Amino acid sequence: MADRSLTVGVLGGTGPQGRGLGLRLASAGYRVVVGSRVPQRAADTVARLRDRYDVDVDAMSGGPNREAADSDVVIVAVPFDGVQPLIESIADRLRRKIVVSCVNRLGFDEHGPHPIPVDERSATELIAGLAPGARVVGAFHHVPAGRLADDAGAVDMDVLVTGDDADACDVVCGLADAIPGMRGVRVGPLRLSRPIEELTAVVLSVNKRYGTTAGVRLTGLPDDV
Amino acid sequence: MADRSLTVGVLGGTGPQGRGLGLRLASAGYRVVVGSRVPQRAADTVARLRDRYDVDVDAMSGGPNREAADSDVVIVAVPFDGVQPLIESIADRLRRKIVVSCVNRLGFDEHGPHPIPVDERSATELIAGLAPGARVVGAFHHVPAGRLADDAGAVDMDVLVTGDDADACDVVCGLADAIPGMRGVRVGPLRLSRPIEELTAVVLSVNKRYGTTAGVRLTGLPDDV
Numbered sequence: 047m048a049d050r051s052l053t054v055g056v057l058g059g060t061g062p063q064g065r066g067l068g069l070r071l072a073s074a075g076y077r078v079v080v081g082s083r084v085p086q087r088a089a090d091t092v093a094r095l096r097d098r099y100d101v102d103v104d105a106m107s108g109g110p111n112r113e114a115a116d117s118d119v120v121i122v123a124v125p126f127d128g129v130q131p132l133i134e135s136i137a138d139r140l141r142r143k144i145v146v147s148c149v150n151r152l153g154f155d156e157h158g159p160h161p162i163p164v165d166e167r168s169a170t171e172l173i174a175g176l177a178p179g180a181r182v183v184g185a186f187h188h189v190p191a192g193r194l195a196d197d198a199g200a201v202d203m204d205v206l207v208t209g210d211d212a213d214a215c216d217v218v219c220g221l222a223d224a225i226p227g228m229r230g231v232r233v234g235p236l237r238l239s240r241p242i243e244e245l246t247a248v249v250l251s252v253n254k255r256y257g258t259t260a261g262v263r264l265t266g267l268p269d270d271v
Numbered sequence: 272m273a274d275r276s277l278t279v280g281v282l283g284g285t286g287p288q289g290r291g292l293g294l295r296l297a298s299a300g301y302r303v304v305v306g307s308r309v310p311q312r313a314a315d316t317v318a319r320l321r322d323r324y325d326v327d328v329d330a331m332s333g334g335p336n337r338e339a340a341d342s343d344v345v346i347v348a349v350p351f352d353g354v355q356p357l358i359e360s361i362a363d364r365l366r367r368k369i370v371v372s373c374v375n376r377l378g379f380d381e382h383g384p385h386p387i388p389v390d391e392r393s394a395t396e397l398i399a400g401l402a403p404g405a406r407v408v409g410a411f412h413h414v415p416a417g418r419l420a421d422d423a424g425a426v427d428m429d430v431l432v433t434g435d436d437a438d439a440c441d442v443v444c445g446l447a448d449a450i451p452g453m454r455g456v457r458v459g460p461l462r463l464s465r466p467i468e469e470l471t472a473v474v475l476s477v478n479k480r481y482g483t484t485a486g487v488r489l490t491g492l493p494d495d496v
Binding site: 157158159160161202203206231232233234235237238240241242244245247248249251252255256257258259260261262263264265266267268271 | 382383385386427428431456457458459460462463465466467469470472473474476477480481482483484485486487488489490491492493496
């Protein structure tokens with residue numbers, strides 16, 4: 047069940063993925079703080095989203111990443127190379143927070159997208175190592191950034207949620223469930239994050255090959271998931 | 272389009288995954304050779320499947336893995352640890368063949384299933400390295416072995432197909448399309464095999480958590496895929 051009293055901060059909320067997720071969560075009734083290294087950029091992003099979509103004026107605000115990190119749930123939506131410096135700089139603020147990694151480390155060359163290995167196995171586990179005491183969850187890796195942010199089109203996908211903190215996973219499933227067309231599915235512990243992160247390259251490759259925006263679904267689950 | 276004139280050999284065809292795939296492909300009209308290290312075991316498996324299911328007597332036979340390897344399409348369905356000795360022993364027979372890896376390297380402990388890294392990145396790429404000249408394709412990793420082999424229940428899943436040989440990938444998509452409830456999806460090159468193999472641990476973890484047999488689907492693809 048979604049708990050709309052939660053505030054959600056999006057680190058790197060001005061990028062396509064963060065912007066799209068922030069917009070959808072604000073539309074779903076959460077109070078969203080869009081964070082950026084450059085606070086003015088966050089404010090501009092929020093102003094544009096408010097102009098373009100019917101988002102309540104109180105539902106979204108913009109500010110520095112530090113401010114976004116003070117939310118109940120903190121979504122990390124920065125590019126992989128920005129993860130370590132950012133998380134190190136705010137690790138003290140993340141203690142006991144639910145920290146959601148939707149980071150994918152991908153490369154692109156003439157053969158298309160491909161996953162780039164992470165020493166810690168996954169970006170999610172990297173973040174868990176950098177933010178002791180945080181309740182780290184992996185989720186939202188396959189959200190189609192363009193579709194979320196740049197049009198109001200429907201999505202049709204499951205959000206595969208990994209984490210070692212069961213309650214934190216349930217909260218994040220609630221965020222996914224609150225967005226029309228998404229369903230949160232609890233997959234298992236953090237160590238299952240890598241295949242989910244790397245699957246993003248598979249989804250992007252399929253998108254390119256079939257000229258579409260594919261979503262991942264799991265079939266055969268009970269109706270009340 | 273499925274080409275029913277193809278013969279399909281299943282190396283390790285007496286295990287649950289190979290047995291199930293062989294049964295479904297024979298039921299779909301292919302001529303299937305179930306292979307085993309122990310030829311009598313292959314013959315016994317075929318006899319039991321014929322008894323239990325309505326499989327045409329000409330559609331399935333059992334024999335040594337070497338004989339199965341002489342088929343047009345050769346599915347490798349042995350446990351990971353058996354891959355290297357088997358493929359090395361028959362590499363000469365696999366030249367120019369379509370060789371399909373559905374091998375997953377998984378571990379199981381008190382926290383559930385998890386992927387075990389492969390030095391060559393994926394079992395599919397390991398096989399490609401061991402069988403020069405073979406047209407290696409990754410597919411059928413997530414097929415629910417129990418459901419395929421032990422009851423006649425429907426499946427509802429996509430088969431994610433990787434490979435560097437486009438024609439070979441199309442043939443394997445045709446095999447998947449011939450099985451009711453399955454759809455072959457061409458994902459991209461061999462190097463995208465790892466996330467698909469490792470995703471098997473995710474599917475098994477979901478199965479355990481939700482008490483089900485989950486399938487993977489991609490949404491948003493064109494109808495004529």
